[in-house]
Amino acid sequence: MQISKEHLKILDIIVKISMDSASRSFSKTIKHAALIELVKTDLVDISEITEEMNNDFREMVASILRLEGSLNGKLMFMIPLDGALMLQDFYLQDEPGTAKEFDEFTEGTVQEIGNILASAIGNSFAAGFGSMLLPTPPQVLCDFAGSIFGQLIFEESMDNDKILLTETKFKLRNTEIDCYFFLLPDLNTLEESLDKYEKASDTDSL
């Protein structure tokens, strides 16, 4: 898997802009501030990144979607199970502590947050690349962090030992809840989009 350093830099900038927009949409939806703690874009070794994830013992809820259009890719929003219950209370505007166990409302909340984040990212990327990107309906998984992450990267890891991954960590203000957002762009369509983006930028600067 190849990507130039220049393209990695451009992607990093676009991702940071996208995440800024996504965090605003996220905060607005749950009526509670979601603060970005980390945004990282890198070509990572599948064994090393999953080793890190397999050290996380927590039970998580995740919403996985695909982005389809001129740029393809996969997105995942992941939050610890206790955090998902708190998120549900924020989202449904219930008193904190109302949601006690994972049910269809928790699943629906995580699905919806995944949708909202994916749409915000899709819109930012579409604006940057001047093309249309649509998220597919989300699929929710409730499982161990490592098991979920392994499934996210499964297809990409079949033919590659390294994958391009962007990781964003959010913290819900005044809580101990952190949640994660991962983006796995498809490298072939990404290169095409970045080439177009570079050409458009060059034309604009003339």
Added chain:
Amino acid sequence: MILNNNGNIVTVGVGDLKVAQSPKVIKTSLGSCVGVVLYDNIQKVGGMLHLMLPNCNDREGKPGKYADTGIPLLLDLMVNKAKSKKNVLTAKIFGGAKMFSVNSEVFDIGKSNITETQKILGNLGIRIIASRVGGTKGHQISLDTQTGIVQSRIFGEKTEQY
């Protein structure tokens, strides 16, 4: 992510394999992937492979990703690096879940991983003395190299020992 900084814990990622001696504990999390544990009760040495596909099919890349290249490599490490005798080695296998309820070969790869793992271990003459495979949920396993016991936890179920 929360990291376990205990120096006695060795974690195995996807497509990787690790060998360690007592008092180390080797652990991993599995979905549709299969975890193969080899153990030498004499030297108190254990090895763990986290494979994701049944066959290499001339693909390049990490041999640990595939059952047909990863299992022989793990056996080679145990015999030639850890100096275990092949006839004392026993195997335990875990994982191979169908994580997505989608009728697709990619998402039912767990079943093929289990079948191929059993076949290869059989061909290599390594006895499988315990297994907990299949299902639809993820799996956390940890091997205690002092005892050879594997703690196996399936999501939503209690931890069991193998």
